[in-house]
Amino acid sequence: MRHRMMRESGGRPPEWNVGRTDPARVPDPRSKEERLAAVEDFSRRTVAAADFPVYGVVAGLLRGGGAMGGWGEALAAFETSGGELAWVEVQSGDWSSVAGPYVSVRTYRPDAERGEDLPELEDVVEDERDRVYDHLGVDEGDGPGRVRALREWITVDGEPYPVEVHEDRPVLWPGAPAADGAAPVWAGRLRIGGLTVTVCGRGVPPGGVELGGIADFEPYLRGRAELLGELAARRARQVPVEERELPPAVGLEAHRELIAQSVAASAAVEAQVRAGRTPRRPRGDAYEVRWEVAVRQQMRLATENREEAVTALTAMVNHLNRLARHTHWLIGTPEGGAAVEEVVRYTVFASEVASLPAQRAWEQLWRERRGGGPEVWEEHRLAEQLWLSAWEQWRTTRSG
Numbered sequence: 001m002r003h004r005m006m007r008e009s010g011g012r013p014p015e016w017n018v019g020r021t022d023p024a025r026v027p028d029p030r031s032k033e034e035r036l037a038a039v040e041d042f043s044r045r046t047v048a049a050a051d052f053p054v055y056g057v058v059a060g061l062l063r064g065g066g067a068m069g070g071w072g073e074a075l076a077a078f079e080t081s082g083g084e085l086a087w088v089e090v091q092s093g094d095w096s097s098v099a100g101p102y103v104s105v106r107t108y109r110p111d112a113e114r115g116e117d118l119p120e121l122e123d124v125v126e127d128e129r130d131r132v133y134d135h136l137g138v139d140e141g142d143g144p145g146r147v148r149a150l151r152e153w154i155t156v157d158g159e160p161y162p163v164e165v166h167e168d169r170p171v172l173w174p175g176a177p178a179a180d181g182a183a184p185v186w187a188g189r190l191r192i193g194g195l196t197v198t199v200c201g202r203g204v205p206p207g208g209v210e211l212g213g214i215a216d217f218e219p220y221l222r223g224r225a226e227l228l229g230e231l232a233a234r235r236a237r238q239v240p241v242e243e244r245e246l247p248p249a250v251g252l253e254a255h256r257e258l259i260a261q262s263v264a265a266s267a268a269v270e271a272q273v274r275a276g277r278t279p280r281r282p283r284g285d286a287y288e289v290r291w292e293v294a295v296r297q298q299m300r301l302a303t304e305n306r307e308e309a310v311t312a313l314t315a316m317v318n319h320l321n322r323l324a325r326h327t328h329w330l331i332g333t334p335e336g337g338a339a340v341e342e343v344v345r346y347t348v349f350a351s352e353v354a355s356l357p358a359q360r361a362w363e364q365l366w367r368e369r370r371g372g373g374p375e376v377w378e379e380h381r382l383a384e385q386l387w388l389s390a391w392e393q394w395r396t397t398r399s400g
Contacts, residue, residue, distance in 0.1 A: 036225050036228055036229055037225075039224070039225065039228060040221055040222075040224065040225045043075055043078075043221055043224060044217070044221055046078060046080065046085065047075065047078065047085075047088060047217050047220075047221075048217070049085060050085050050088060051085070051109075052085075052107070052109050052110055052195060053107070053192075053195065053213045053214075054088045054090070054107045054213070054214050054217075055090075055105050055107050055156070055192065055195075055197050055211045055212065055213055055214065056073065056090040056092060056105050056211065056212065056214045056220070057073075057092040057093070057103050057105060057209060057210065057211060058210050058211065058212035059209075059210040060103075060204060060208045060209040060210050061092055061093045061101045061103065061204055061209075071093070071094045071095075071096075072092075072095075072219075072223045072226070073090065073091065073092040073219055073220055073223050074090065074091050074095070074220055074223030074224045074226070074227045075088070075089075075090055075217065075220040075221055075223065075224040076089045076090055076091040076104055076224075077089040077106075084109070085109065086108065086109055086112065087106055087107060087108045087109065087112065088106070088107050089104055089105065089106035089107075090104070090105055090214065090220050091103065091104045091105075092104075092105075093201075093203075093204070094203075095131075095135065095227065096135075096136065097203075098132055098136065098138050098140070098183065098202070099183045099202070099203050100183045100201070100202040100203020100204055101201070101202070101203040101204040102201060102202050102203060102204075103199065103200065103201040103204060103209055104128070104199070104200045104201070105197060105198070105199050105211060106197065106198045106199075107195060107196075107197050108195060108196040108197070108198075109195075110193075110194040110195055111194060112196055117276075118189070118196065118198070119198075119278065120276075120277065120278075121164075121165075121166035121187040121188065121189065121198075122166060122168075122187075122277070123277060123278045124166075124187035124198055124200050125166060125168050125185050125186070125187050125200065126278070126280065127200070128185050128187075128200050128202065129141075129185065129283075130280075130283065133283045133284075135231060135234075139283045139284055140185075148167050149164065149165070149166060149167075150164075150165040150167055150186070150206070151163075151164060151165070152165050152188065152205075152206040152207050153207055154188065154190060154199060154206055154207070154209055154210075154211060155209070155210040155211065156190075156192055156197075156210075156211045156212070157211070157212050157213065161190045161191075161192065162190070163188040163189065163190040163199070163206065164188060164189070165186050165187070165188040165206050166186065166187050166188070167184055167185070167186040168184065168185050168186070183202040183203040184202065185200070185201070185202045186200065186201055186202075186206060187199065187200040187201075188200075188206055197211070199211070241288045241289055241291075241292045242292060244289075244292075246289060246292060246293050246296070247293070248293075248296075249293050249294070249296070249297040252297075252301075252344050252345070252348060254290070254293045254294040254297045255294050255297065255298070255313075255316070255344045255347065255348065256340065256341075256344060257290055257294075258290050258291060258293075258294040258313070258317065259316070259317060259320050259340055259343075259344070261286075261287060261290060262287075262317045262320070262321060263320055263321055263324050263330070263331065265281050265282065265287070266321040266324065266325070267324065267331075268281075269281065270325065291313070294313055295309045295310060295313060296309075298312055298313055298347070298348060301348050301349070302347075302348050302349070312347050313347070315347075315362070315363070315366050316343060316344070316347040318366065319343055319362045319366070320339075320340060320343055323339070323391065326388055327388075327391070329395070335395060335398060338398070339355065339391070339394075342354065342355045342359075343355075343359070346359045354394060354397065354398070355390070355391065355394045357390040357393070357394075358387060358390035358391045358393075358394055361383070361386050361387035361390045362387050364383055364387075365380070365383045365384055365387050368380060368383060
């Protein structure tokens, strides 16, 4: 189980419930103080049970001038597996500034590589950019900027350790003032005894960082509570997309745009998985906005309430995402465009489209997508074959 304050971007299931309720917006009967106290108590008990040394920055950071006063050290994340602490990550520096200085240090339990593949350094850099987007609302871009590999030395308890470093110098985001340009982000991994330690930083060179074992976690626990409180306050000031004024949709265009973006994002994630990378969807709220516009249009055209519209669009998007994975013709062909149009019209108007058997086969497949053992999964496989066969029959009829 993973406990962290930054976005988790991997491990998504094949079908995304894109309309699910955000757990962060579900009311909690406890007060803010009670919630933060519970988090701090759980974190304290967990890290106290660590049976391996945990490292953090002991020197090398010069105090910055973050606009939000976000300077200090904090417990950033930890993960348990089978009741055992797998790794602990701490952060130091100015978390509220894209210029830094800021460093995170993740210590894995001994011989962690034997149980799982550790994240690539490129993914560690992207995790840091996810943090900046989630915490500060700054999108530094999805792709690499000017990448270079370095060999550096990081001091640990007074001794130099060699480390290979992946550094990425991002291009400034649109409209960024020159003085607030994003600092290069780097990540490196080193071995300290039998431990693996991953270090990621911005606004401070790798060679300027000195690590040491953490003897007292209390400052990090207090920092975690303070940071969670600041993030909660920032989140409370944000206007949910459901409450924003958005441009009205015209006809079925919102549905078409939602499908196009979703299928493209799904294909990108599939490519990342095949390449052995952490699957990520693009940062930014463009998808959320497009989703909300489509929901409102679905409610209007189909005379549905919000829950019904969300359910309908979730099934629609996943229908075409899966069809794109199982066929070669959905994207970039006339028949693919016709299929999208029929799925949209069936979703909105329940129209008697030519692909009606495929639409109904998908409804059955989507209803039975969860749970069960081998027998249920065999039924699911057969239902999927019937659905794909219905689409092939539709194609044959069109070409004939």
